[in-house]
Amino acid sequence: MSTPTCPLQSRRCGGCPLLHLPYEEQLAQKQQKARALLERYAPVAPILGQADPWHYRNKAIATFTQGRGGLQAGIYAAGTHHVLPMPQAGCLLQDEVLNQTLKAALDAARTCRWPAFDEDRGTGLVRHLLVRRGVHTGQVMVVLVTSDPRLPGSRNFVAALRKAAPWVTTVVHNCNPRRTSAVLGRDVRVLYGPGHILDTLCGLKFTISASSFYQVNPAQTEVLYHKAMEAAALTGKETVLDAYCGTGTIGLCAMAAGAGRLIGVEKTPAAVKDAGANAARNGIRNARFFCADATHWIGEAAREGLSPDVVFLDPPRAGTTPEFIAAVTAMKPQRIVYVSCDPETLARDVALFARRSWQATGFQPVDLFPHTEHLETVCTLVPKK
Structure with a gap:
C-alpha cells in the first residue's frame, strides 16, 4: 500500500506520527506493543486494521x-x-x-x-x-x-x-x-x-451535538463495538451498566444486541441529553441515563445494592480508578467488557482488577486511528474461579 506525503509532515504537525511507515508496519508495531503490555494477563488476538486507512475522521x-x-x-x-x-x-x-x-x-x-x-x-x-x-x-x-x-x-x-x-x-x-x-x-x-x-x-441512529463524545472513525467503531458485543455474550435478559457512556452508543448497541435493561452514567450534561434522545429515537424504552462522575456514582450504586449482569466501561485515556474497580467488584457482575483507548492504562487497570479476583480472558486490539500511535482494545474480564 503506497504512503501519500503530507506537506506538514516535515513541519512537526504531530497529527499522524506514523505516516512515514507503510500501514502494514504500523499494525505490526501496534500489535507488538499490545502483546508486550497485555499478553502476561491473557492472549492478545491479531489486530484488526482498516481496509482503507485514509480520510476516516468524521x-x-x-x-x-x-x-x-x-x-x-x-x-x-x-x-x-x-x-x-x-x-x-x-x-x-x-x-x-x-x-x-x-x-x-x-x-x-x-x-x-x-x-x-x-x-x-x-x-x-x-x-x-x-x-x-x-x-x-x-x-x-x-x-x-x-x-x-x-x-x-x-x-x-x-x-x-x-x-x-x-x-x-x-x-x-x-x-x-x-x-x-x-x-x-x-x-x-x-x-x-x-x-x-x-x-x-451499528444500525442505530445517534444525535451528535458540538460537545458530545462520538468515535471519529465510524467504520472501525462498528468493528470495535461488534467485538464488544461478542465479549458481552448477551442472551436477552441482562441488566447492563454502561459507564463513561458518552452519548450512549455502546449501551444502546447492547440493547439492540439483546440486553434487557440499560443504565448509563456520563458526566457531560450535553452527552447525557443526547443519550436520552438517542434511546427515544431508536425506540429503546428500558434505558436510563445519569449525569454524574462514573466513580462517584458507581460507588453509591454499589452501596444501594445495584447488581448488573454485564458492565461496559469505556473510560478516557487516563483509564478508570481503583475506587471504580472496587465498586464494580462489590456489584458482582457476571462479566466486564473494558473498551480501552490506551493499552498502558489498560494493563495497569487489568492488574488492579486481578487483585480484586477478576481474570482477563482475552484482548482484541482494533486500529481506530491509522497513522497515529493510538490503539483501541476490547478486554473481557470474568470472576476468577
Whole structure:
C-alpha cells in the first residue's frame, strides 16, 4: 500500500506520527506493543486494521491565527501553540467533505473581517473551527468558537458558508472566553439548523451535538463495538451498566444486541441529553441515563445494592480508578467488557482488577486511528474461579 506525503509532515504537525511507515508496519508495531503490555494477563488476538486507512475522521478542529495574508486556520505544531495553516489539499486523515468545509468556513470568516484570537494578549475574536459529519446521513455541523459572546456579522457568515458549502446542515456559535487549551466553552447559540447532526452506527441512529463524545472513525467503531458485543455474550435478559457512556452508543448497541435493561452514567450534561434522545429515537424504552462522575456514582450504586449482569466501561485515556474497580467488584457482575483507548492504562487497570479476583480472558486490539500511535482494545474480564 503506497504512503501519500503530507506537506506538514516535515513541519512537526504531530497529527499522524506514523505516516512515514507503510500501514502494514504500523499494525505490526501496534500489535507488538499490545502483546508486550497485555499478553502476561491473557492472549492478545491479531489486530484488526482498516481496509482503507485514509480520510476516516468524521471530526476536525482548526485553530485561527493571523498570518501575513490575513486570517488563517490550521493545526498546532507538535508540542507548541504555533499554528500551521491547512495545506491546500487538506488533511489526509480527515473526511474529504470536512476538508472542503473547513476551507469554506475560513473563507466565510474572512468575508466578515474577524480578527483571530491572540492567546498571549487576550485580544481578537475567532478562536477555533470544529466540524463534524454524519458519514451515513451526510449531515455536516460547523461550530465557530469565539472569545466573545457578541458576533457581529453572524448572518453574513452563515450566508457565505452555506453558499460555498450547501451541504452544511447546521451552524453553531460557541463562546469560550477562558485562557485555556480546551476548544469549547459552555455558551452555545444555534445560528442555523437544528444545532446537531444525526448519524447511523451499528444500525442505530445517534444525535451528535458540538460537545458530545462520538468515535471519529465510524467504520472501525462498528468493528470495535461488534467485538464488544461478542465479549458481552448477551442472551436477552441482562441488566447492563454502561459507564463513561458518552452519548450512549455502546449501551444502546447492547440493547439492540439483546440486553434487557440499560443504565448509563456520563458526566457531560450535553452527552447525557443526547443519550436520552438517542434511546427515544431508536425506540429503546428500558434505558436510563445519569449525569454524574462514573466513580462517584458507581460507588453509591454499589452501596444501594445495584447488581448488573454485564458492565461496559469505556473510560478516557487516563483509564478508570481503583475506587471504580472496587465498586464494580462489590456489584458482582457476571462479566466486564473494558473498551480501552490506551493499552498502558489498560494493563495497569487489568492488574488492579486481578487483585480484586477478576481474570482477563482475552484482548482484541482494533486500529481506530491509522497513522497515529493510538490503539483501541476490547478486554473481557470474568470472576476468577
